[in-house]
Structure formats: C-alpha cells, structure tokens
Amino acid sequence: MGILLEHIPLAYGSRVLLHDVSTSIPDGSLTALIGRNGTGKSTLLRTIAGLSEAASGKIVLCSRPLDQMTPLQRASTVSFVTTDKVRIANLACEDVVALGRAPYTNWIGRMQETDSEIVARALELVGMSSFAHKTMDRMSDGECQRILIARALAQDTPVILLDEPTAFLDLPNRYELASLLRRLAHDEGKCIFFSTHDLDVALGLCDSVALIDTPELHCLPAPQMALSGHIERLFAGAGISFDPETLTIRLAKK
Template structure:
C-alpha cells in the first residue's frame, strides 16, 4: 500500500442515509437518500438554511441519535457497531451553546480532551501533556495556557474548544457552527485555521455553518441540504449543477455564479 493511497483514504461515509426522529406513533423524516464520502485531510462544510436538518445530520454522524435507515461508516467501521466508550477515539466534537464551565484554565479545559486516554483519576501522562501542548500551539494559545477561560474573548474561547477537540486526537472532527457569535475577521480566521489544521495534520473536519460565502472559497467539499434533498460535491461542481439557486427565495437573495457569492437583491422602488 503506497502512502499516496493512505493519504486519501475514505474516513467517513454515508450511504442511502435517511435522517429523522422516531416518535411514539410517527416517524418524522428530515432528509433522505444522503450519500457522501469524506477523505482524510478534507475540510467539508455542511450548508443549509435554519431547520433544514444540519444538526440532525451532525447528531446522527456523532452517534447521538440513530439513523432511520442507511449506514454510516467511520474508518471502515459501522457507526452503529461502535460502543459509546470507543467513539471518543474516532471522532471529537466542537459544539455551540453547551453549558461549558469557563472556570477552568485554558490548559485544564484542553486537557479534558484527553479524557478517553487517561487513567481512572484523569491523570495526564507525558504523552497527554505533549498532545495538549501541541493542540494549544496549533491554535496559537500556548501563551494563554494558564489564563482562566473566563477572561478570554469569544473568539479565543472558540479556539480553546477547537484545541480541546484537537487534543482528543481523533481522525475526524465534527463542528456545529464554529463561527457563530464571531465578527467577520474572527469568522475568516477560524475557518482559515480549520483549513490549516486539515492540511497539516491529515485530520478531516466537517462543520455546519451559515457562512456560505466563506465556505465556497475555502472548503474542499460541501454537503448542501435543501428542502430534504442532499447534494454533495466540490464547490465548483455544486455551482455548475445550479444547486445554490433554490437555496433562498430568489426575490430576496440571488447567487452570482461569476463571483461565487450570494447577494441581497436590492428592492428598487
């Protein structure tokens, strides 16, 4: 097996995946017939309007809720066959709106990412400390490692959460809207950081985002959920298919294929 082959191996795949929730008497389907393959070293954006099922897809991929049908494979293993206990060494999460305590130092919070590997007391080994330090330097926070998270700005805290996922040292990282609450500079900065991470560490990142314009410029692939249908491909493939044309109501927002950006339609009257 050549290293060339290894570098582009399929890390996460979904085949004829149907998403939704089972309630007592009815099944609520959110999106159907999803197929995609994410390879190592790829940055993939998950795009869709509010309520389109981005979170449901992320929850399904991270094993929090079961799929209605179809299968998800991580590193050639069926997700449904993985025990909760082992999942932590395959994928890590960066979430928004979790009640994360900020009364921890940056170092302490990032070190919690080593949870799946530490002993019963959570004692850090030399390897753990090394990985934590590496994660901190990847997000450029090594200077602040003894600061309390409480004293950080939102942008810095987001970097801490990303560092925690990096310290967990999984081949796949799933992120739910990693750029919410951030200003335009920090949005671009965080996405650029993700790009650097996948290129330098051979990890794959799938992130849900509303930053379509930035994602189109930056990502290797895009998963687009639009009215229950799912498209998958490189940004230019999706643009050629015209997949973005129907995402928003055309009388408000239009997609300009030349500049690859969405623009507001200014009402003239």
C-alpha cells in the first residue's frame, strides 16, 4: 500500500479542516484531491509528506509509519512537488533534476554514473531530454513543471505528492500533464496523489478521487465519485450544477 491514513485530524488554528480521516491509496494509481479553497488540500499533502504534523492518528507510507522514519528514509520514500513557480536562472535543467539524487549521493553530493543515468531517464520519461542543458528562466510554466516532476522521479520514491501541478496551465497542457502522471503511476508503479481544481481531469483521467467535504474526506474510484452525489453537494449553494453522465459543470439557470 502506498499511502495509509488512520484517524488523521487536521486543523488550521482553531478551525477544524478534517476530522478522523481514514483512507488508503494503492501503489500504481493516480488519485486526485479536490475540494473548495481553504478546505485543507495543501495542508493534507504537506502532512503526508511529513512537512506538517498531524495532532493524532497514524500515517503509513509503503508499510512504514511516517513518524518512525529517519529524514533519509523519508526522502527516499516520498517526494513533493509544490505549486510554486520555480525559475532558476543559472542552473541547467539536468542539474535541477539531479537535486533529486541528494538522498543517495555521498557527503559532498558527488554523483556516480548510475545517478547520471537516473537523471537522464527521468528527463526522458517527462519528454524533456532536449532541455537538459537549458535553464528554467526561459521556459514555459508547463515545461518547468515537467522538470520538477522529473526531479521527483530522479528522487526515485514510491510515493509522489503534487500540489496543484496543473495550476497556471492552459487546457491542452493540463490534460497532457495529467496524462503524463497517469502513465508514470501505471507504468512505473508509483503512488501519485495530487490536488487539483480541474474536475474534468480528476474524473476523466484518474483512478480515484479524494474529495474534501469539511470535515470529511471521501475517497472513491473516479466513476463512483461522479455518481456519488458528493460533487453536487460540493457545489451546493454556489449556483453551479454538475452532470455526472457527461462530467460537465454548468452555471445553474436563474
């Protein structure tokens, strides 16, 4: 099992975001995390990554409790791609991707031939081999996001978390990036969990969808989530309707 959450609560100050969450996300699957703004999507991902601490409960990654892992074990188990725009002017893309090898290099960070091969393969998997010697300051948002995903692949972790990887991308690039994540999950056996506001991407390309309906988290296979009624409740009162058969969102008629 890639990710196992047992009785996890999340709060922001005195505000309860999630209460007693228990769910699992298997290896070799792509799972989308959806919910309205401010409901704790980023907080949940950061907590699973070990960057924030849950008040109670247990998080298990690849059969190992997160709180019992050393920093090195954690770095070789889970990688995290944030939603921040990264522009590193003086570092070639292959060097950015090589940062993912940090948990495996010696104390001075020297790369071995095997590390260089892993970096090259990570660039190839995301279709960015031709960008190896280019710098990110002159690349599009979609290209930069692919480089950051390649860095996570070079880190060679069984669990990959991404916070809104399709943000700031146009529609074709959103589908292309989500399709890439789907391929990586299925072909490389990764457990990939990412937050998104793209409901069509979540329901059309993902194996499962986790929906935050404060203070609950519902996690279902994508076809079941579309028919569950949870999405309709998510939009209740917002003047928006959802058609589960066509997976389309419309403004409600006045």
